[in-house]
Amino acid sequence: MTTSAVSLRSVWKRFGKTEAVRGIDLDVPDGSLTGFIGPNGAGKSTTIRMIMSIIHPDEGSVQVLGANAIAAKDRIGYLPEERGLYRRMRVREFLKFMATLKGLPASGLDARVNAWLERVQLTEAAKKRCQELSKGQQQKIQFVASVIHDPELIILDEPFSGLDPVNARLINRLIRDLHDAGRTIIFSTHVMHQAEQLCDRIILINRGQKILDASMPEIHARFDPRTVQVEPSSHDPAEAGRLGGLPGVERAQWNPERHAAELTIARDFDPQDVMRAAIALMPVRTVELRKTTLDDVFVELVGEDMPSSEESGNG
Amino acid sequence: MADRMHASSTRRILTIAFREFRHTVVTKGFIFGALVMPVVMLMAIAAIGTLVGMQMAPVTGTLMVIDESGTVAAFAAEELAPEQVAKEMQEKLKRNPALKNWGGSDLANQATANLPAVDVKVESVQDATRVDELRAKVQDGSLLGLAIVTPEILSADPKDAEGNDLTYTLIVPKWSAPRLTGMLEKSIAKAIVKARVKRVGTDYTSLQSLLSVPETSVRRMSADGSEAEENAVAKTLLPMGFMALLWIATFTSGNYLLTTTIEEKSSKVMEVLLSAVSPTELLCGKIIGYALVSLVMLGMYGALGIAGLVSAAMGDLVSPGLLLMMLVYFVMAYVFVSTMMASVGSAVNDLREAQSLITPAMLVLTLPMMLWLPISEQPNGWIATIFSFIPPVIPFVMVLRITASSEPIATWQVVLSLVWGFAWVGVFIWAGAKIFRVGVLMQGKPPTPRELLKWIRMA
Numbered sequence: 001m002t003t004s005a006v007s008l009r010s011v012w013k014r015f016g017k018t019e020a021v022r023g024i025d026l027d028v029p030d031g032s033l034t035g036f037i038g039p040n041g042a043g044k045s046t047t048i049r050m051i052m053s054i055i056h057p058d059e060g061s062v063q064v065l066g067a068n069a070i071a072a073k074d075r076i077g078y079l080p081e082e083r084g085l086y087r088r089m090r091v092r093e094f095l096k097f098m099a100t101l102k103g104l105p106a107s108g109l110d111a112r113v114n115a116w117l118e119r120v121q122l123t124e125a126a127k128k129r130c131q132e133l134s135k136g137q138q139q140k141i142q143f144v145a146s147v148i149h150d151p152e153l154i155i156l157d158e159p160f161s162g163l164d165p166v167n168a169r170l171i172n173r174l175i176r177d178l179h180d181a182g183r184t185i186i187f188s189t190h191v192m193h194q195a196e197q198l199c200d201r202i203i204l205i206n207r208g209q210k211i212l213d214a215s216m217p218e219i220h221a222r223f224d225p226r227t228v229q230v231e232p233s234s235h236d237p238a239e240a241g242r243l244g245g246l247p248g249v250e251r252a253q254w255n256p257e258r259h260a261a262e263l264t265i266a267r268d269f270d271p272q273d274v275m276r277a278a279i280a281l282m283p284v285r286t287v288e289l290r291k292t293t294l295d296d297v298f299v300e301l302v303g304e305d306m307p308s309s310e311e312s313g314n315g
Numbered sequence: 316m317a318d319r320m321h322a323s324s325t326r327r328i329l330t331i332a333f334r335e336f337r338h339t340v341v342t343k344g345f346i347f348g349a350l351v352m353p354v355v356m357l358m359a360i361a362a363i364g365t366l367v368g369m370q371m372a373p374v375t376g377t378l379m380v381i382d383e384s385g386t387v388a389a390f391a392a393e394e395l396a397p398e399q400v401a402k403e404m405q406e407k408l409k410r411n412p413a414l415k416n417w418g419g420s421d422l423a424n425q426a427t428a429n430l431p432a433v434d435v436k437v438e439s440v441q442d443a444t445r446v447d448e449l450r451a452k453v454q455d456g457s458l459l460g461l462a463i464v465t466p467e468i469l470s471a472d473p474k475d476a477e478g479n480d481l482t483y484t485l486i487v488p489k490w491s492a493p494r495l496t497g498m499l500e501k502s503i504a505k506a507i508v509k510a511r512v513k514r515v516g517t518d519y520t521s522l523q524s525l526l527s528v529p530e531t532s533v534r535r536m537s538a539d540g541s542e543a544e545e546n547a548v549a550k551t552l553l554p555m556g557f558m559a560l561l562w563i564a565t566f567t568s569g570n571y572l573l574t575t576t577i578e579e580k581s582s583k584v585m586e587v588l589l590s591a592v593s594p595t596e597l598l599c600g601k602i603i604g605y606a607l608v609s610l611v612m613l614g615m616y617g618a619l620g621i622a623g624l625v626s627a628a629m630g631d632l633v634s635p636g637l638l639l640m641m642l643v644y645f646v647m648a649y650v651f652v653s654t655m656m657a658s659v660g661s662a663v664n665d666l667r668e669a670q671s672l673i674t675p676a677m678l679v680l681t682l683p684m685m686l687w688l689p690i691s692e693q694p695n696g697w698i699a700t701i702f703s704f705i706p707p708v709i710p711f712v713m714v715l716r717i718t719a720s721s722e723p724i725a726t727w728q729v730v731l732s733l734v735w736g737f738a739w740v741g742v743f744i745w746a747g748a749k750i751f752r753v754g755v756l757m758q759g760k761p762p763t764p765r766e767l768l769k770w771i772r773m774a
Contacts, residue, residue: 054589055756070593078590084583089338100330101591145587 003030004063005153005184006051011060013046013208020046022208023060028186028201033179035199036188037294039302043208044188045081048155051186052078065152074103077151081158081188083142087131091122091141094130095148102149116144119174136167143171147178154178157188172198192294202294206302223297226267227290228274231260233283246277260286327592331600336607339571349567349612353619373432374495376459379449380439380503386513387464388439390506395435400498433498435459453486459495461486462503469510483507553632554691554719556620557641558683558711564613565648568605569656573669576601576660576755585755594752602653609649617641640717643733644710650740651707652680654747658767661754668761675764676707683711694720703732706739746771 006028013021021043028034036044049055050062053069064072086094095113100106117123120140125133133141139162147154156175160168175198179185189195195202202219204212214222232239237254240261244252248269253262263278265271275287339345378395380388393399440449443463452458463484467473473481485503487496512519534542579585588597621633655676663669682702683690690699694716702712713732716724753770754762762770 049756052590053593054586073591076590078587080583080586080590082583082586084579084585084587086338086579086584087582097330097334098587098591101327101588103326142587146590 003066004028005030005032005065006186007063008047008051009061009063011047011050011057011062013043013050013055013057019208021050021057024205024208024210026203026210026213028184028203031179031182031184032201033175033185033187033199034201034203035195036186036203036205037190037192037195037298038205040190042205044205045157046208047205048078048157048186048188051155052076072153074149075152077146077149077154079143079146079154079156079159081161083139085130085138085141088129090127090129091117091133092126094141095145098145099148102151104149112148116148120144120170136163139163140167140171143174147174151183153184153186155186155188158190159187160189160191160194192298196294204298204301211301212297219294219297220292223292223300225289225292226265226271227296228263228265228271228278229255229258229260229286229288229290230263230275230278230284231258231286233285235259239282242281243278246274246281248274262290324593324596327596328600328603331588331592331597332604332607335575335601335604339575339605339608340611345608350615353616373434374459374498375432375434377436377438377457378460378462378499378503379452379458380437380462380464381441381443381446381449382439382462382464383441383443383466384464384469384510384514385439385441386469386510387462387503387506388437390509391462391502392435392437393509394502394505395433395437395498397433400433435499450486453488456488456490459487460491460499462499464503464507468507469514471511471515473511550632550719550721551691554715555687557718558687558715560613560616560620561641561645561648561711561714562684563616564609564645565652567612568609568649569652571608572601572605572653573656573660573673574666576657577663577665577669580661580755581664589755594755595748597755598657598748598751601657602650605653606646606649609645613645637717640729641714644714644736647733647736647740648707648710651710651743654743655707658747658750658754661751662757662767662770663754663761664758672761672764672767680708680711682708683715686712687715690715691719695722695724700728703728704735706736707743709736709739 004027006026008024008026011021011024012019024043024047036048038044046055050057051064051069053062053064053073062069065075066072089097092110092113095116096109099109099112104112113126114123117126120143122137122140125137125141130138130141143156143159146156159171159175163171175185175187187195187198196216199216201215202212203210212219230239230243237256240252240254243249243261243263246263248266249263250266251264253264254260255262263274265274271289275289278284278287378391380391382388446461446463449458449461453461463486465481465483468481468483475481483503485496485500487499509519512522536542579588592600617638624633655673659669659672659676663672686698686702689696690702690712693699699712699716702708703716705712709732713724713729713736717729749771750767753773
């Protein structure tokens with residue numbers, strides 16, 4: 001039986017008149033790499049802060065690693081969205097300070113810091129003050145600070161924001177390594193392709209409520225692909241109009257980058273029939289049933305329901 | 316998994332306290348501002364005397380006196396004799412009550428040793444018509460100065476028609492240093508007085524003895540009838556010194572606490588910290604860390620002050636009991652100030668916003684400074700008694716009273732101030748922790764005092 005690393009039951013959190021989290025129930029399976037996705041102001045950061053016991057729910061219960069959130073604090077690694085370092089502190093000292101706060105004994109700390117600095121390719125930064133590092137280097141140090149105590153549960157809030165592609169790839173690899181080593185990882189982002197690439201499970205939160213909680217295969221199975229992409233041999237945009245007239249096509253749009261028409265298929269029609277009809281209608285170079293992306297799922301579930309910027313408050 | 320210890324709350328608090336202490340005390344700013352600066356200032360003050368002495372050129376030349384009586388010049392020459400100038404300076408320093416206990420004679424000897432060489436010749440002319448010729452000599456630098464003494468000023472009643480004191484004129488060259496001018500001015504004035512006294516046929520030395528104002532030896536009698544000599548200056552300044560010490564120690568750390576909390580919030584390191592510790596642990600760690608910083612300052616300046624008192628043979632003014640009381644009231648004062656500073660620091664985004672919240676509290680805390688004189692004068696008066704029970708000024712007022720009073724403060728008042736004061740310490744910690752817990756995660760517009768009260772109720 002799968003056990004839960006994190007378990008929330010009917011959790012509510014209000015800030016004044018704003019209901020940031022509204023009766024959320026969720027379970028993060030032990031050893032999973034779970035993506036927390038949702039629009040800005042959906043309640044992701046508030047939920048994470050309650051898991052971290054930085055703030056406490058008004059109602060409901062939060063269980064983390066089989067204990068209450070406060071008791072489990074030392075076994076959790078947390079990289080907050082709003083990151084910061086002690087600017088005048090030296091890197092080695094800062095990492096040792098964070099590790100000590102998380103309960104690591106003083107002996108062996110130097111070796112542990114050295115090993116992590118090597119993993120993030122910042123060995124030469126150990127003696128530097130944090131303010132002397134570039135933004136990307138600071139982010140890598142913050143990542144190390146969140147995992148240096150070898151936590152069982154790691155919560156990463158937008159870990160790739162502001163990183164260049166090389167460093168993003170490095171952090172991506174480290175996250176995979178930690179996951180392969182059996183750590184439970186909660187990864188919060190609003191960049192869907194990152195979540196799709198990394199996560200084996202997705203929890204979508206919108207307006208303080210959970211609206212999707214499923215594994216990636218379940219999501220792909222549940223959200224049928226409904227877009228057919230047809231590339232006519234002529235590459236003529238006018239062909240989109242002809243394709244739009246096929247039975248079962250709700251909308252046809254020309255994609256100039258791909259020189260192809262994208263056909264949205266009505267719910268009660270089989271995309272295979274539309275594909276066959278398109279081939280019969282005109283000479284084509286490619287016909288493809290596009291795979292449903294997390295982006296599509298997000299737009300379908302959140303879509304028009306996106307909160308306005310005025311409503312977006314506490315993450 | 317890592318070989319993890321159970322990070323107890325105490326361990327986390329002490330880790331934070333140690334970091335705060337180390338990163339405040341072992342910094343160039345603290346070492347320079349709190350340790351080196353006072354020493355440099357003391358050295359500078361000591362060096363100024365020597366530098367001034369080195370700068371002073373020997374006083375050599377002639378002072379001309381126009382005096383029909385011909386008596387003033389001789390007296391002026393007496394006054395300007397090098398040994399008389401040195402004697403005057405010594406007497407003046409020995410009489411200074413503030414320096415009396417710090418080996419006034421030694422200081423006087425040292426000071427006079429640094430005086431420039433004085434070799435002033437005083438000449439007299441009785442012909443007042445030569446004034447223009449002599450003025451020209453002052454202008455070309457042949458004379459140190461020209462004094463014009465009229466016969467009227469030497470009379471037994473030297474007043475003009477309106478009853479005002481008559482004056483004499485001293486003309487000095489443009490380059491004459493204020494110190495030299497002052498010396499000539501005083502010498503001639505004294506010479507005029509001596510000439511007057513001679514004219515009425517009285518002996519100046521006898522008259523001076525008769526007119527010398529006796530020094531007072533104040534002996535304060537205690538309840539048991541015993542007497543002890545009182546050093547009025549030390550007795551007045553000591554309470555102020557102790558209270559200033561309490562102020563410096565608590566407010567320096569309080570300011571550090573305010574600025575570092577704001578910095579942690581603005582640099583976003585706060586949330587990283589809160590992932591490892593609770594807001595209350597963070598607050599406790601910071602308060603303990605800066606308490607140690609305060610103790611370093613209190614110990615350092617306190618030790619310097621006590622060393623100064625002991626060297627002035629006034630060590631008996633500071634008893635171990637008094638120091639213990641000082642320490643207890645320091646703890647109380649520190650918690651009052653630090654909880655206020657930390658909670659304000661947690662609630663705002665920058666120092667400018669902090670000013671508007673901290674100003675009312677600062678006004679209350681400056682009350683003991685404003686009331687220093689009435690409380691020192693009447694340590695058991697009604698003003699002192701009332702303010703001894705108003706938080707957060709309790710510790711400052713009590714330290715003033717205890718050090719200013721010749722008689723012990725009533726035991727019930729001391730006990731009550733401690734019990735009442737520490738009860739308020741509990742309230743300040745409770746309210747401060749609540750504001751801190753809400754404030755550290757708040758962004759945006761700073762709260763109003765009313766909103767702070769709401770935070771205390773809701774947290």
